[in-house]
Amino acid sequence: MCAHELGASDWGDWLPRAVASADPDGLDLWYLGCNGFVLKAADGTTVVIDPYCGTGDPPRTVRMVPVPFDPGTFAELVDPDAVLATHEHSDHVHGPTQRPLVAGGADYIAPDDSLAVVREEGWTDAAGVTEAAFHEVAAGDTVELGSLTLDVEPANDPDASHPVSYVIDAGTGTFFHGGDARPGEAFASVGERYDIDLGALAFGSSGMLFDEAAGEPVYKRWYSSPNEVAEAADQLRLDRLVPTHWDMWKGLTADPRSVRDHTRSFAHPEAVAVAEIGDRLSL
Template sequence: MVHSDWGDWLLRAVEDADPDGLAVWYLGCNGFVLKASDGTTLFVDPYLGTGDPPRTVRMIPVPFDPADVREADAVLATHEHTDHVHGPSQAPIIAGTDATYYAPDAGLDVVETEGWIDEWDLDDDRFVEVTEGDSFEVGGVTVRVEGANDPDAEHPVSYVIEHAGRTFFHGGDARPGEAFADVGERYDIDLGVLAFGSVGMIRDRETGEPTRTRWYSDENMIVEAAGQLDLDRLQPTHWDMWRGMTADPTALFDHARSFDAPRRVEIREIGDRTDV
């Protein structure tokens, strides 16, 4: 069960919005909701859980209750980790709307293991497996599935999302690598979001002992990834989420200053809207 700290004002703001092109709202962690000029609405990696205290402790508000979502055409997952594939956060969105769920095979394995279909009375055809090289249309939005270098994930992907001549890129939790360089060569990305965080002491899942842990790119790595993608605009994500792994995104202004890309670093907080 998810309990919102904010009521439903953010969802209603998205519903009421009438963007000229493509608008995105940051949901904290690595989650986004996108709305196109034709009303098409997509969620990417929405996570409304509180973690697994004391190992992982959420540091930001829960912005909405997924049962309050009234408009959604698709939910996209980048990889199988619980803050990206999470039944209590995502299954109610599918159950309460006509949305289709898109995820790589490892993400759909989580769906099966957690019993989403039975628990939320969903049909099998609401779930679609995606892999690198796939593309599909959701309303007036084109989604292209690309590769990602996330050494902690079994099968990560990234998404290039296009509408009305604007291009949004979601890299999941991935770090610099050949996959991003390939994406940068083939697309002109207007706004890209990449996970950013510190190295922290996180309890080992098996032993419970605090262990030096890296889950996301640091300052130098995220700028390297943004350069591979040749981003016009970089929005760092995930820096706000986990106790012991948070980071200061304003540090990226100095790290990016001497490079050709990203041409601009944009810092957004949970609930903020950006036009692509």
């Protein structure tokens, strides 16, 4: 099996049809597993963040949740306005998943090193993908997408280069996507400047993953621990926290319900929303 090849979905087209037929009063979100989300606003503006339908890089990283949709079918049925990437890792910038969405007409919004991967992989070699679709952003930028206002903020992800986070204001509520970032000054600054209704933060266990160079499993820690995700949520002053990434990789999975025990004594978040792949949330 090739590294990060596109997985075949056995979910049919029910999820993209659910998104396409939805008529939100404010902002509706569907969790795609890993760190992916689909957002749909009341005016129909639709944004996809960090979608990933790859299989991982077995035996190092092995996907543990279903592939939720076929990208070509998703592009045809949902017709998203934009795809956002938080950083350059393969489960956040993934050509087989994301290129069909861009070929279908979506803009691609990402920081510089994420776009460097896009260009190295030759996405413009595919029909319907042109350089005009790519939009580089950095912390401090603001992008208007239909009724949505997207503010680009910094992120503390020691495993990535030039990662960003996104604050998305739908008028009726605000959603924060932190990528794979951990607590730090960047999150504290965001929490001081925004009123965030729902925030997605990567969370998982540490584990032993096979390393080809070493020829044996080695220790890996990529995401926030339960204590760290609680600290990050408090820094961001979230009303609701939805833990992400806990479901994805064999050996790094964790129980998102445990996060509640770590957040109880903090002022924020006021609630922890446990979402499984395919679940729908509303603002």
